[in-house]
C-alpha cells in the first residue's frame with residue numbers, strides 16, 4: 160500500500176466516545192479498508208497519560224492501516240496537517256451550571272480549536288463536531304476559522320438519524336436497511352425534529368405506512384429527541400459506542416457518498432434553505448458525493464413539520480445570539 164496516510168485528529172481522545180471511536184478509525188472503518196491513517200490525539204494535560212494508554216492498546220491491535228499516533232495537549236500540534244478532525248472533547252454541563260456558563264466554557268475550547276484548525280490544518284480539512292452543544296460549538300469553531308470554507312464545519316445529528324431509523328423500522332416491522340430518506344432537522348437537542356413525511360420504508364411512504372399521527376407526535380418524536388437522556392438514565396453515562404458509530408457513519412458518508420435514492424442528515428451551515436437563517440449550523444437532509452454535500456431541495460414542508468422545524472431553529476438562533484453576546488463569534 161503506497162497511499163499517503165490521511166491525518167485524523169480526535170479531540171477528547173481519552174473520553175468514553177474516544178475509546179469507542181479510535182479502534183474503528185484505525186481499523187479502516189472511517190475512511191475505507193484501503194486508506195491508511197495517522198492519528199493525532201488531543202487531550203487536556205491531565206488526560207494525556209490516559210490517551211497514551213489507549214495508544215498502547217491501539218499499537219497492540221497491530222492494525223495494518225495505522226501509520227502512527229501522536230498525542231498532544233497543544234491544538235496547533237494536533238491539527239497540523241489534519242485532513243479530518245473529530246471534535247469530541249467538550250465541557251459537560253455540571254450541577255448548578257446555567258446554559259450561558261456551558262456555552263462560555265465550551266467557547267473556551269472550540270474557539271481556540273477553530274483557530275488552530277484555521278492556522279494548521281490541511282487544505283481539504285473536514286470537521287465534525289460531536290461535543291455538545293454540537294451545533295453551536297461548530298458555529299464557534301467555524302467563526303474562528305475564516306480561512307477555511309464554511310462548508311467544512313459540520314455537527315453530528317447522525318446519531319439522531321440512526322435512532323429514528325431504528326424506531327421507524329421497529330414500528331413497521333421492517334429492516335433498518337429498508338428505511339430511506341429520513342431527515343433530522345434543527346438542533347442536536349430535545350427540540351430536534353425527526354421527519355418521516357418524505358421517508359420511505361420498503362418503497363412505501365413512511366408517514367402513510369404508519370398512518371398514526373398520535374404515535375408520531377407522542378411516541379416517535381419524543382423517543383428520538385429524548386433518547387440521549389434515556390440512555391443516561393439507563394446506563395448512568397451518556398451514549399458512547401452509538402455516538403462513536405454515528406461519527407464513523409457521518410464521516411464515511413461525507414467522504415464516500417450517499418446511496419442513490421437515499422440521503423442522510425448532517426448539521427451544516429445553512430444557506431437559507433427551508434427558511435433556516437443563513438449561517439446557523441442546523442441539521443438538513445443532504446446527499447453527498449465526491450467528498451461534498453448538498454442540501455436536498457424542493458421538499459414539501461407541511462404544517463406539522465413547519466412548526467417543529469421552526470421551534471428547533473428558534474433554539475439555534477437563541478444559542479447563536481448567546482454566544483454572540485459572549486463575544487465567542
Ligand SMILES: NC(=O)C1=CN([C@@H]2O[C@H](COP(=O)(O)OP(=O)(O)OC[C@H]3O[C@@H](n4cnc5c(N)ncnc54)[C@H](O)[C@@H]3O)[C@@H](O)[C@H]2O)C=CC1
Nearest residue numbers: 171173174175176201202206248249289290291315318402
Ligand atoms: N452529537 C451527539 O450526537 C453526541 C454528543 N455527545 C457529546 O460528546 C462529548 C464527549 O462525550 P464523552 O466522550 O462521553 O465525554 P467524556 O467526558 O468521557 O470525554 C470527554 C473528553 O474530552 C476531554 N477534553 C475536555 N476538554 C478538552 C479540550 N479542550 N481538548 C481536548 N480534549 C478535551 C476530556 O479530558 C475527556 O477525556 C460530550 O460533549 C457529549 O455530550 C455525546 C453523545 C452524542
Ligand SMILES: O=C([O-])CC(=O)C(=O)O
Nearest residue numbers: 291318386387388397398
Ligand atoms: O446528552 C449527551 O451528552 C448525549 C447526547 O448528546 C446523545 O446521546 O444524543
